Amino acid sequence: MAIETQPEQAAGAGGGIATGGRGPRPWWMRPAIHTAIAGAVVGYLFGHWLGNLLGANYAYVSLGDYINWDLTLGYVFAIVGWLIGLGVFNDLLRQVAGRPPAIANGLPEHETSGLARYFRYSLDHKVVGIQYLVGMIIYFCTAGLFAMAIRTELLSPVHHVFTSQIYVELVGEHGTMMMMLMSSVILGPFGNYLVPLMIGSKRVAFPRIEALSFWLTPMAFLILLSSLMVGGFPFGWTGYAPLSIQATIGANSYAMAFGLMGISMILAGFNIIVTVICYRAPGMRWSRLPVFVWSMVSTAFLMVLAAPVLVGGMYMLLMDRNAQTAFFTARLGGSSYLYQNLFWFFGHPEVYILALPGFGIVSEIIPVMCRKPLFAYKVAAAGMIGVSLLSFFVWQHHLFDSGINPDMRPLFMLTTELISIPTGFIYLVALGTFWKAKIRFTVPMLFALGMYFNFLIGGVSGVFVSDVPADTTEHGSFFVMAHFHYTIMGGLIFAFMGGLYYWLPKMMGIRLNQTLGKWQFWTMFLSFNSTFLPLFAVGMAGQPRRVFEYAPNLQFLNDWVSISSFFLGGSILLFVINFVWSTVFVREREVGNPWESRGLEWQIASPPPADNFDRIPVVLSGPYDYGVPGAPPVADLNPPPGVLTAAISQSATVKAEA
Numbered sequence: 262m263a264i265e266t267q268p269e270q271a272a273g274a275g276g277g278i279a280t281g282g283r284g285p286r287p288w289w290m291r292p293a294i295h296t297a298i299a300g301a302v303v304g305y306l307f308g309h310w311l312g313n314l315l316g317a318n319y320a321y322v323s324l325g326d327y328i329n330w331d332l333t334l335g336y337v338f339a340i341v342g343w344l345i346g347l348g349v350f351n352d353l354l355r356q357v358a359g360r361p362p363a364i365a366n367g368l369p370e371h372e373t374s375g376l377a378r379y380f381r382y383s384l385d386h387k388v389v390g391i392q393y394l395v396g397m398i399i400y401f402c403t404a405g406l407f408a409m410a411i412r413t414e415l416l417s418p419v420h421h422v423f424t425s426q427i428y429v430e431l432v433g434e435h436g437t438m439m440m441m442l443m444s445s446v447i448l449g450p451f452g453n454y455l456v457p458l459m460i461g462s463k464r465v466a467f468p469r470i471e472a473l474s475f476w477l478t479p480m481a482f483l484i485l486l487s488s489l490m491v492g493g494f495p496f497g498w499t500g501y502a503p504l505s506i507q508a509t510i511g512a513n514s515y516a517m518a519f520g521l522m523g524i525s526m527i528l529a530g531f532n533i534i535v536t537v538i539c540y541r542a543p544g545m546r547w548s549r550l551p552v553f554v555w556s557m558v559s560t561a562f563l564m565v566l567a568a569p570v571l572v573g574g575m576y577m578l579l580m581d582r583n584a585q586t587a588f589f590t591a592r593l594g595g596s597s598y599l600y601q602n603l604f605w606f607f608g609h610p611e612v613y614i615l616a617l618p619g620f621g622i623v624s625e626i627i628p629v630m631c632r633k634p635l636f637a638y639k640v641a642a643a644g645m646i647g648v649s650l651l652s653f654f655v656w657q658h659h660l661f662d663s664g665i666n667p668d669m670r671p672l673f674m675l676t677t678e679l680i681s682i683p684t685g686f687i688y689l690v691a692l693g694t695f696w697k698a699k700i701r702f703t704v705p706m707l708f709a710l711g712m713y714f715n716f717l718i719g720g721v722s723g724v725f726v727s728d729v730p731a732d733t734t735e736h737g738s739f740f741v742m743a744h745f746h747y748t749i750m751g752g753l754i755f756a757f758m759g760g761l762y763y764w765l766p767k768m769m770g771i772r773l774n775q776t777l778g779k780w781q782f783w784t785m786f787l788s789f790n791s792t793f794l795p796l797f798a799v800g801m802a803g804q805p806r807r808v809f810e811y812a813p814n815l816q817f818l819n820d821w822v823s824i825s826s827f828f829l830g831g832s833i834l835l836f837v838i839n840f841v842w843s844t845v846f847v848r849e850r851e852v853g854n855p856w857e858s859r860g861l862e863w864q865i866a867s868p869p870p871a872d873n874f875d876r877i878p879v880v881l882s883g884p885y886d887y888g889v890p891g892a893p894p895v896a897d898l899n900p901p902p903g904v905l906t907a908a909i910s911q912s913a914t915v916k917a918e919a
């Protein structure tokens with residue numbers, strides 16, 4: 262039974278901008294990105310000064326080989342200053358002072374239109390979705406440029422573009438930026454934007470928390486990037502202690518940024534969970550929830566349960582480096598195994614934080630393009646929940662080679678291989694849906710098919726690395742590299758692209774060029790496989806990760822891979838070109854339902870009006886009844902007054918009877 266607690270005239274999100282009763286201030290006095298930058302700079306300078314002051318007096322306190330209170334405290338106060346500058350605390354302070362929040366009902370006027378709202382701490386989930394979208398594209402392209410640099414270096418085994426030190430820094434930046442920021446590449450833009458629309462709600466549960474989760478990401482990005490100015494970090498994205506404790510000061514940027522992103526994940530996940538539990542429209546039973554929403558909920562649970570462990574680990578690392586703790590220092594009673602366990606207790610669920618949203622998108626696209634009901638809908642939902650649950654019981658497969666108690670290996674080998682069962686559900690659902698369907702090979706569908714193809718290779722190669730005897734030889738080689746790029750780049754990023762072509766017309770009211778889209782798909786698909794497939798062989802031949810030199814006989818394959826990867830980079834550029842071309846120059850309007858989808862989000866105008874639905878809709882049937890004779894419409898978008906009251910009292914009666 263759905264819990265239908267949404268009042269009929271749900272109030273819009275409250276505002277965060279203190280306008281008092283005096284009318285709006287001029288734009289430059291209103292909190293937005295410029296005041297946030299100013300706040301961050303002032304905060305950094307203050308923290309730096311404070312760190313030097315304290316560091317000079319208490320230098321002996323640190324265990325790390327480098328004293329870095331100035332940088333660390335600089336980051337802490339920069340984050341605080343950034344948030345103050347954004348106006349995050351304005352409403353809170355008003356309430357503490359006994360004044361009502363600036364806007365109690367409905368969105369502030371300057372938030373419902375205009376470009377400026379995208380540069381603000383906005384409480385509209387659609388604005389936050391777009392902010393996330395643009396942010397994620399920027400982060401992804403930056404990390405992608407690092408990948409191009411890595412592949413440039415690997416063109417030759419002996420002639421070097423970078424020093425070995427810079428090479429490791431680039432690998433660390435690329436890996437960390439991808440892993441931490443891409444964790445929100447789908448939940449951020451699509452989850453925040455679409456979940457309320459898909460469940461028939463006017464808003465998310467916690468607009469302030471949602472906005473905060475986004476505005477932490479630019480800081481995490483900049484802090485991670487700034488590490489390059491202070492010598493980077495030489496330990497890849499995993500940050501293993503004791504290496505990360507002994508490393509130079511750039512290691513603080515790594516821990517600070519990753520920890521901050523962990524907080525953002527917790528906040529984003531928490532908001533999605535509560536929104537889906539409490540804000541579903543009447544009739545939106547759990548059994549009618551779109552599969553994409555199921556994937557968002559299971560991802561959100563992973564975020565909320567796994568990310569705190571990461572945050573803990575990162576701040577323990579910071580403490581070990583900057584204060585006299587010894588969590589991870591063996592000679593003082595700590596353990597570097599503790600770090601590895603904490604890291605991977607987050608790190609493994611993280612890979613499903615990256616994979617599940619991809620499953621959600623493709624499962625949403627295929628029934629629409631096959632014009633058939635999603636085959637075995639409940640199995641799809643169960644698969645996602647199963648993956649979520651199991652992914653907390655496998656983390657030690659990353660420690661097979663670490664020397665930790667080997668008796669544990671069989672258990673973790675078993676749990677790891679078990680995970681292929683719920684993952685297999687997702688494939689079964691797809692196969693059943695494709696069966697005898699007249700498939701429309703649109704751009705989103707092509708990307709969905711690409712994702713199934715690539716993820717399969719990623720998954721099958723995963724069976725090898727989950728196997729202890731195989732893993733002991735493959736661990737640390739390019740084989741593992743090829744494996745996880747197949748799952749993340751080939752799975753998540755392909756699904757993300759499919760989602761962009763599918764939902765951007767909804768979000769922007771603008772059609773993307775489909776011919777360019779097809780070109781992009783084919784170049785991306787071919788160059789992706791041509792980049793990563795040979796890396797399995799390169800790995801089997803023994804080329805180690807994170808090393809800038811390799812055996813001369815591997816040069817041909819490496820050159821092949823590098824050149825393919827430049828094409829891969831070019832295919833992403835093709836998307837950016839298409840995006841700018843279609844949204845800025847051509848602007849072909851897309852108002853209706855171009856894919857003829859039954860999704861609730863497609864039943865309203867594109868882009869959706871400020872408060873999504875005029876009235877809270879009443880959902881009448883599931884979202885996938887394509888081609889089912891006599892299937893009722895998805896929802897009544899204009900239910901007669903009183904329906905909600907009836908629904909609420911009905912659910913109250915059911916509860917009383919139970």
Ligand code: HEM
Nearest residue numbers: 408411432436439440443497498499749750806807808826
């Ligand atoms: C244009 C596509 C990409 C290319 C060409 C690429 C290339 C590479 C290369 C060559 C390395 C290994 C360097 C070495 O170990 O010596 C690497 C590492 C890595 N990449 Fe990518 N990558 C791409 C996209 C991605 C994406 C989308 C993700 C995840 C969202 C990702 C995550 C990682 C991670 C986690 C590492 C490991 C870093 C470490 O060892 O600490 N990459 N990438």
Ligand SMILES: [Cu+2]
Nearest residue numbers: 609656658659
């Ligand atoms: Cu794992």
